[in-house]
Every structure is written in structure tokens, then in C-alpha cells.
Amino acid sequence: xxxxxxxxxxxxxxxxxxxxxxxxxxxxxxxxxxxxxxxxxxxxxxxxxxxxxxxxxxxxxxxxxxxxxxxxxxxxxxxxxxxxxxxxxxxxxxxxxxxxxxxxxxxxxxxxxxxxxxxxxxxxxxxxxxxxxxxxxxxxxxxxxxxxxxxxxxxxxxxxxxxxxxxxxxxxxxxxxxxxxxxxxxxxxxxxxxxxxxxxxxxxxxxxxxxxxxxxxxxxxxxxxxxxxxxxxxxxxxxxxxxxxxxxxxxxxxxxxxxxxxxx
Numbered sequence: 504x505x506x507x508x509x510x511x512x513x514x515x516x517x518x519x520x521x522x523x524x525x526x527x528x529x530x531x532x533x534x535x536x537x538x539x540x541x542x543x544x545x546x547x548x549x550x551x552x553x554x555x556x557x558x559x560x561x562x563x564x565x566x567x568x569x570x571x572x573x574x575x576x577x578x579x580x581x582x583x584x585x586x587x588x589x590x591x592x593x594x595x596x597x598x599x600x601x602x603x604x605x606x607x608x609x610x611x612x613x614x615x616x617x618x619x620x621x622x623x624x625x626x627x628x629x630x631x632x633x634x635x636x637x638x639x640x641x642x643x644x645x646x647x648x649x650x651x652x653x654x655x656x657x658x659x660x661x662x663x664x665x666x667x668x669x670x671x672x673x674x675x676x677x678x679x680x681x682x683x684x685x686x687x688x689x690x691x692x693x694x695x696x697x698x699x700x701x702x703x704x705x706x707x708x709x710x711x712x713x714x715x716x717x718x719x720x721x722x723x724x725x726x727x728x729x730x731x732x733x734x735x736x737x738x739x740x741x742x743x744x745x746x747x748x749x750x751x752x753x754x755x756x757x758x759x760x761x762x763x764x765x766x767x
Contacts, residue, residue, distance in 0.1 A: 590744035596618075602623060632653065683718065
């Protein structure tokens with residue numbers, strides 16, 4: 504069978520080819536390594552050199568014969584509050600609708616989980632356990648939610664509590680539901696975080712919950728971060744926004760996740 508002709512001329516310089524690879528990743532979310540030489544009409548060795556260069560620069564990550572975009576460098580929490588507001592609020596509303604009256608819920612940290620906390624309806628009676636001081640403060644005046652703020656060491660970049668005391672406190676609770684925010688999610692590589700201690704606490708929350716809902720804006724999908732939290736199968740429901748194409752969501756549905764696309 505003939506393959507479609509490559510849209511890229513074979514006269515591209517290595518720099519131009521690498522920039523095209525990054526652009527394609529932004530559009531598709533994942534590229535098969537084996538297809539890149541044909542796509543760019545160049546040798547396997549040239550593609551391998553391109554990928555090594557891009558990976559060394561932190562612009563891509565490789566996993567299971569594919570290349571993925573590297574997760575963006577984490578911004579300060581205050582800066583992240585102001586980005587992708589419509590998407591975060593839409594995801595937050597959809598996630599908040601999954602919280603049942605009378606339930607015990609872990610609320611992780613992050614700005615998207617904070618949006619979910621802010622979207623919890625005023626007539627909801629529930630118990631929220633959180634490692635996030637901003638989430639606890641957002642619920643401080645909620646008339647019917649009991650808030651348990653886990654203690655420990657404040658991880659300033661994530662604005663969450665970490666450390667052995669936090670881990671012990673999380674493991675002592677059995678939750679009906681966990682709403683977890685992610686730095687990165689890939690269908691094959693799983694859930695990831697930028698910080699080691701943050702990843703440990705997130706993992707403990709997942710393990711102590713009957714059902715797990717992952718909240719991820721479009722740019723968090725199909726990316727990798729340094730520290731593994733759990734395989735994709737640890738998630739029951741993925742809530743994302745409507746900027747994600749059906750093709751990009753297909754691997755998550757194939758992994759048996761229920762995917763909720765929140766309209767912005």
C-alpha cells in the first residue's frame with residue numbers, strides 16, 4: 504500500500520526539521536518514532552539525532568516508541584490562577600457535579616481542583632479532606648461542607664502539603680471519591696507530577712479512595728513529567744475540556760476510562 508506523500512521537503516535543515524516535529528506534537532499530541540523518517544524524507548539516524556537534541560533541550564519526551572511534548576515548566580501558582588480560566592471553570596463544574604451528598608472526598612491541589620472546590624453547590628453536605636490550603640480557604644464559608652486540612656510541610660510551587668505527616672494522615676482516611684489534579688497524563692505512561700513529594704501524596708490519595716476523578720486541561724494530556732504517580736488504570740473518570748480532539752481522547756477511552764468533556 505502506498506503511503507501519503509510527505510508534506511515536508513527533504514531539504515529541511517536539522518533545525519527546521521526539529522521545529523516541525525515540535526509543531527506536529529502540538530497538533531497531534533503524540534508521534535510514532537517509526538513514522539518520522541518517512542514523514543520527513545530523511546534517514547532513521549537523522550531522526551534519532553533530532554530526537555536526542557529535542558529531548559536534551561527538554562522540548563520532547565520519548566516513551567514506548569513514540570514522542571510526546573514535554574510538560575511545560577511549572578509556573579508560579581499565582582500565575583497559573585489566571586491562565587485557561589474558562590477551561591478550568593468548565594472542568595471544575597463538571598467535576599463538582601460528581602460529588603454526592605454525604606460523601607467523603609479528597610480534593611488534591613492545583614488551580615483546576617480549586618475551580619472544582621469553588622463550583623461545589625451551597626446545598627451540598629459533604630466532608631472534604633484536602634492537602635491544599637487554597638482549597639480549604641475556598642470552602643471556609645461553605646455552609647454545609649466540613650473541611651479537614653491535612654497538615655505537614657508546605658510545598659510552595661504546588662501550594663500543597665507534603666511529607667510523612669501528610670502521608671500518614673491521608674492513609675488514615677477512606678474516601679468515597681478523589682478529585683486529583685495532574686501535571687501530566689499519558690495513556691501509556693500514566694499520571695505524573697513535577698515534584699517527588701507531591702507525587703507521593705497524590706499516590707496515597709488515589710490508593711485511599713474508592714473512585715478517582717482526574718482533572719486535566721488540554722495541555723496536560725499526552726505529556727510527561729519527571730515523577731510517576733500511578734498507571735492510567737488508577738483513574739475511573741477523566742474530566743477535560745472541549746479543546747481536546749476525539750482522536751486524542753481515543754487512547755484514554757481504550758484504557759477503559761470514562762471521559763467527560765466539559766464544554767467551555
